[in-house]
Amino acid sequence: MAADAAFDFVGIGLILSCALAIVMGVMATGYRTQYLSAMEERANTRGLIENLSEGVYRSSLDGRQISANRALVRLNGYDSEEEMLACVNDIGREWYVDPRRRDEIRALLERDGRVENIVSEIYRHKTRERIWISESSRLVRHKQTGRPLYYEGSVREISETVARLKLEETFRKLTSHLPGALFQFQTRENGRQVAVEYVSIGYYGIVEISQEEGLSGDFLLSKLVHPDDITGYMEGFRQAVEGGTLLDHEFRIVTPRGNEKWLRMTAQRETSPDGEGGTWYGYISDISLRKRQALEIEKLAYFDPLTGLPNRRMFVDRMTETIHQCERSETKGVLLFVDLDNFKSLNDTQGHDVGDAYLVDVARRLKACVRPNDIVARMGGDEFVIVLETTSTEEAVASALAIATGSRIMSSLREPFRQGELRHNSSASIGMLVFDGKASTPDELLKRADIAMYRAKASGRDAMALFQAEWLDGEAERFLLLAELRKALAEGTLSLRYQPQMDRHQRVVGAEGLLRWHHPVLGAIAPDRFIPLAEQSGMIHSICRLVLGQAVRQLADWSTDPSTAGLRLSVNVSVQSFANGPIVDHLIELIETYGIDPALLTLEITEHVTAGDKVEIGRRMGRLKALGVRFALDDFGTGYSSLSRLKGLPFDELKIDGSFVADIDKSEEDQALVRTILAIAGTLDLKVVAEHVETKAQQDFLLSAGCHRFQGYFYAPAITAAEFERFARENGAERSLHAAAPARLTA
Incomplete structure (x- = not known):
């Protein structure tokens, strides 16, 4: 029994030992599995950190870098973590542009334990390039003792964002x-x-x-x-x-x-x-101010300041519309050309004030004789025109309307004009014309009505005449003039005369070259007679070549004389020739041949330049501007409505039309117009030349209004080159416009 009991005890011990071994084995296997799992998780975390787009770091309390992921290594310009850790010794001193920034962040970490999205300017450590970053970090403490161990956090570059914000701030300040x-x-x-x-x-x-x-x-x-x-x-x-x-x-x-x-x-x-x-x-x-100025000038440029009636430019526009309306409706129109009889006598004997009052009274009477929709315009001086629209397709009906209206006008104008004790018996000669939509241009119709008016005046005045086609036989003179013009071009009998241009100190600064034609039989022929013929016949290109050739040669001659070297010369160029002819290439060739300074040459062009291909015209002007040639807008003030269409064309100066200078010493309307033109010119940085200055009063007003240049008979007419050179030498010294007048030449 005892032996059996001992055996049982030993058996139980063996069993327990085996069980313990089994338990220990199982536990060891579990711990190994947990260890391997932890190692795998740590590797995954490390891999995740390595592949983040933001830089991740761990640093010691004394400012050394302990670890950095791939993104932070690249941000600092290095190829590996080992290289970076070996090079960074003191983050605060080496990394931040302001070394105090590190201390500021450390103070926040010690106080709060963490910071988020702190923006700082740092150096890209290896290249020393300055960049901006946003940084978030925390202070890691011992879990049991609370003792600070190290810092860890993340960094991302925000240089582009900071640059954009700076640009936006600059943009806001600028705008x-x-x-x-x-x-x-x-x-x-x-x-x-x-x-x-x-x-x-x-x-x-x-x-x-x-x-x-x-x-x-x-x-x-x-x-x-x-x-x-x-x-x-x-x-x-x-x-x-x-x-x-x-x-x-x-x-x-x-x-x-x-x-x-x-x-x-x-x-x-x-x-x-x-x-x-x-x-x-x-x-x-x-653009409210500019619009108000434009509307004011448009009113002055399109309406007669004395009578308030449309002026010639407005008439041409309205007449063009009427012609088109007649064409569309196949109806007739009527044009009346009214010329006051004996107005010059009234004006000369009673004075301009009485003459102006009479013109205002005539305008009132004419408007009372026609329908509200009919056009009454003042063409200038004592000439008025009236346009009547009809609904009839019959010339006889339109003729009857013309005669009835003309009779009514004559009856009204026969009433004496009274002012104070003055009693003036007035009358008018009226030319009448019936036209249709086949009419060519307003100017052609005006010419025919003008012919009829002269027929009425030739019959004894205070009369009417209805235009007859056979009266155009006088066109034979036109063909004769064309033939003579061709001959003059071939023989070279057209030549430039030079009208001096003066500055504010009455010094000659240049001249305008004006084309003159003295025919051996017909005598002096004014440019306004032959230039339109040249444009109609195509000879204008030859005339422009002649003018430019003489102008360039004259500048070359002046350059050899100290008294004339540096003087400017301006010449008119036909818009038609400039827009469509080979003038630009010809002028460039002339400049190269004679070696002149292109900046001394100014080409004057009227505002009709905008009627053509503005892009092509601008291109042609640009070619010459690139050489230094200057451009002037001629007859400025008569067509200001087109100024907006001149935008982009490189003009350097403008010339105030002589019609506004003529009465500037006594017309408040002309004075207002000129002041406005000068103000606009100043805004657009354009020089201004006033033409047709004939009196000291005109000169003094223009001077007080801020005009830059002057020309006209007050100084000299258009004279020969030799006379001009002598005039320039005599008037080259600086003198005040308020001092004695310069030596002058008369026609």
Whole structure:
């Protein structure tokens, strides 16, 4: 029994030992599995950190780098972690542009335990390039003792973001001082704005709303467009979209405060991805002041300042419309040319004030004799024209209307003109013309009506005459003149004369070369007689070549004499020849041949230059401008309405038309017009030359108004080259315009 008990005890011990061994084995296997799993998790974490796009680091408390992932290594310009750790010794001193930045961050970490998105400027450690970063980090402490162990955190580069923010701040500062406003808004296909994405601060001043109101989002520009301009506004968008061109449109708005303004919008469109609208980027400017000035000058340029009637330019426009209307409706029109009898006698004996009062009274009487829709215009002096529209296709009916209206006018004008004790028996000679839509030009119709008027005047005055076709036999003179002109060109009998141009100190600064033709039999023939013939016959190109050739040779001659070297010379160039002929190439060849300074040559062109291909004309002007040749806008003031169309053409100066200078010493309207022209010229940085200055009073007014250059009979007529050179030598020294007048030549 005892032996069996001992055996049982031993057996139980063996069993327990085996069980213990089994348990220990199982536990060891579990620990190994956990260890391997932990190692795998650690490797995964390390791999994750290594492949992050942000830099991850661990650093010691004294500023040494302990570890860094691949992103941080690349950010600092190194190829490996080992290389970077070997090179970085003191993060605060070597890494931050401002070494104190490290201490600031450490203070925050000790206080709060962590920092997030701290922005700092640092060096890319290896290359010393300065960059911007955003950094988040924490202070790691011992879990049991709380003792600080190390820092760890993440870094990402934000250099591009900082640069963009700086640019945006600079952009805001710049745009806050713009006179206009930049914008970006979206539209749908109908041109209606649907969302405003950006406007600069100047926008709020233009449309007169506060920035708070603007932030409400309900400030779409299209809501402010003037009702009369909304159709054109939408049409501008449509044309820009269909043509793929830049939007450049002027329109009115009515601000929330009730003020009307003129705006100019220039914008480029970027099509939306869905193709149903677009985003427009552009600029808005307030052009109200310029528009008011333009309208004022347009009124002065299109209406006679004395009588308030349309002037010649307005008449030509209206007459052109009437011709087209007759063509469309196949009806007749009537033109009456009214010339006052004995007006010169009244004006000379009673004075200009009485003469002007009489002209105003005549204008009133003429308007009372016609229908409201008929045109009454003053052509200048004592000449008036009237255009009557009819609904008749019969010439006889139109002729009867012309005679009836003419009789009514003659009866009205026979009533004596009274002013104070003055009683003037007035009358007029009237030329009448019936025309249709086949008429050529207003000027041609005027010529025929003028012929009829002279027939009436030749019959004894106070009479009417209806134009007859056979009266055109006088055109034979025209063909004779053309033949003689061809001969003159062939023989070289056309030549330049030189009218001095003076500066503010009465020094000769140059001359205008004026073409003159002295025929051995017909005598002196004025340019206004033969230049139109040359343009009609095609000889104008030859005349322009002749003028430019003489001008360039004259400049070459002047350059050899110290008393004339440096003087400028301006010559007129036909718009027709400049736009269509080989004049540019010819002039360039002349300049190269004679070796003149191109900056001393000025080409004068009238505003009719805009009637042709503006792009081609601008290109031709640009070729000569590149050499230094200057351009002047001639006869400025008579056609200001086209000034907006001259935008982009490189003019250097403008010449005030002589018709505005003639009465400038006594006409407030002409004075206002000239002041406005000079103000605009100053704004556009253009020099100004006043033509046809004939009196000291005219000169003094122009001087006080700020004019730069002067020419006219007050100084000298157009003279020969030798006479001009002598005049230039005698008037080359500086002197004041308020001092004694220069030595002058008379015609």
